[in-house]
Amino acid sequence: MNFGFMIFIPNRRKPTHRSLQGFSLVEVVLAVGIFAFVIVAVMGLIGxxxxxxxxxxxRDVAASLxxxxxxxxxxxxxxxxxxxxxxxxxxxxANPNYISLVASxxxxxVRLFNEDNPDDPTLDVNNALDEPVPGIHNRDRFFLIRVSRLVMDGVDSDDDLEFIPVVAQIFWPLQVPTGAAPPPDHQETDLGAVGTYRVVSPSQRTSTNFNLVIRP
Incomplete structure (x- = not known):
């Protein structure tokens, strides 16, 4: 009986010069450059x-105010x-006045804004309203709200009112801290202990408005 044998001889070829050399400097630099480009692109999208x-x-907060x-x-x-x-x-x-409020x-x-001019950069820091209702500290004011009464046909302000229809205009941001990116047109005021805030120019604020009905 004949038995056949198969002998596997391992490949003992010596590694080539290419395999010993590894990646060339050009390949490494190219790989690093591609990686850096990808990182910069991703970081650019994050902001x-x-x-x-x-x-x-x-916008969601403004709509819920x-x-x-x-x-x-x-x-x-x-x-x-x-x-x-x-x-x-x-x-x-056409040229209305307002009742001004501010919101966090x-x-x-939301609180009544007692200052004469809410766009004045020298905002009052000590702005507590009549006790026991606290005001909103300057650093926490973000939304500016202007409320005016809607003029409706057949409804006279001297009549006995069952409701008061108003329009609320919401503007933001009222101001931003120094660390935030300044808008193109801004004013700056030093509020001492609470830090420096930029009061945003009205022309640079986002806004929305909606109608409300005040009832007794």
Missing amino acids: PTTRSIADIEH GTTILLELRRVSQGQDFDAFGTQIPAAT ADGSV
Whole structure:
């Protein structure tokens, strides 16, 4: 009986000069350059994406401010005749005046803005309203709100009012901290202990508006 044998002989070829040499300097530099390009491209996308997400969040908060604005207006109207309060809200005419309010960035707090000019860069830091209701500290003011009374046919401000229709204009940001990127047109004010804030020019603010109804 014959048995056949197969003998496997390992390949003992010597490594070539190419395999011993590894990557050339040109290949390494090229690989590093491609990697750096990819990293820079990714980092370049992060900034705009982050700003876009923040813009969407701010718009969502602004759109949800209606209930909080009404709560503050009702608080302000307490203790006085409802009709008289209605006449204190300037009419939304071609050149209207406003009742000004401010809101925190998360929209959880809205307060009457007592300063004469909310666009003045020298904003009052000690802005507490009548106790026990606290105000919003300067550093926490983000939304500026202007409320004016809608003029409706057949509804006279001297009538006994069952409701007050108003339009609320929301502007943001009212101001940004020094570390934030400044808008093209801005003013700057030093608020001492609370740091330096840039008051954003009205022309550089984002805005939206909606109608509300104040009831007694």
